[in-house]
Amino acid sequence: MAEKDKVVGKALYLELRTGLQTYQMLLTPDGTSNGRAVPATVYRRQISPAKPRRAWKTYSLPTLPINAFGTYEVVDKDNALQSADSRVGYLATTFSQLKSYGYLLYKQPLLIEVSQEDLDSIRLSKTPYKILGRITRVRRTLGFGEYLVTP
Numbered sequence: 001m002a003e004k005d006k007v008v009g010k011a012l013y014l015e016l017r018t019g020l021q022t023y024q025m026l027l028t029p030d031g032t033s034n035g036r037a038v039p040a041t042v043y044r045r046q047i048s049p050a051k052p053r054r055a056w057k058t059y060s061l062p063t064l065p066i067n068a069f070g071t072y073e074v075v076d077k078d079n080a081l082q083s084a085d086s087r088v089g090y091l092a093t094t095f096s097q098l099k100s101y102g103y104l105l106y107k108q109p110l111l112i113e114v115s116q117e118d119l120d121s122i123r124l125s126k127t128p129y130k131i132l133g134r135i136t137r138v139r140r141t142l143g144f145g146e147y148l149v150t151p
Contacts, residue, residue: 006116013110013135015144016103021048022148023103025094026056026131029114033123039063040087041122044094049149056127061087110138 009029016023026043040061045054062083112135118128140146 007113008116008119009114010111011114011131013112013138015106015139015148016098017106018102018104020149021046021103022106023098024148026112026128026135027091028118028122028128028131031114031116031119033116033119036123037063038119038123042091042094043127047149052149058125058127059090061090107142107144110135110142112138 008031011029012027014025014027016025023046024044028041028043030040031038041058042061043056043058045056047054112131114128114131118131121128121130
């Protein structure tokens with residue numbers, strides 16, 4: 001297995017639906033790429049029959065403490081909990097808004113493998129199309145249906 005193909009973590013994929021709208025969300029893990037820290041990143045988009053090919057929007061979660069070597073620093077329990085609370089706050093806002101608009105989780109959450117090559121793309125602010133391809137294959141296998149929105 002080449003270094004670029006090595007699995008370095010798991011991404012969480014959620015598909016939420018209300019009426020004819022589908023909201024896709026992908027949360028990638030923290031990692032490192034070329035000696036640089038890559039924070040967990042959220043990719044999201046809302047699609048519908050009228051707009052089935054919307055671009056993915058992105059934001060990174062607040063970074064974890066990094067040491068002088070560019071790797072994640074080991075912190076004590078209190079700092080770890082404070083950092084986790086801050087990061088979850090970003091996601092909580094999004095989920096609160098989705099709930100207020102009536103979105104419900106469709107089927108089940110998916111865990112998708114992330115390779116070093118995927119982290120390299122994420123660090124360069126590129127959409128991780130190889131992860132999206134894996135999501136498509138898993139969706140088919142689990143019977144999510146061929147379409148993200150009702151045609």
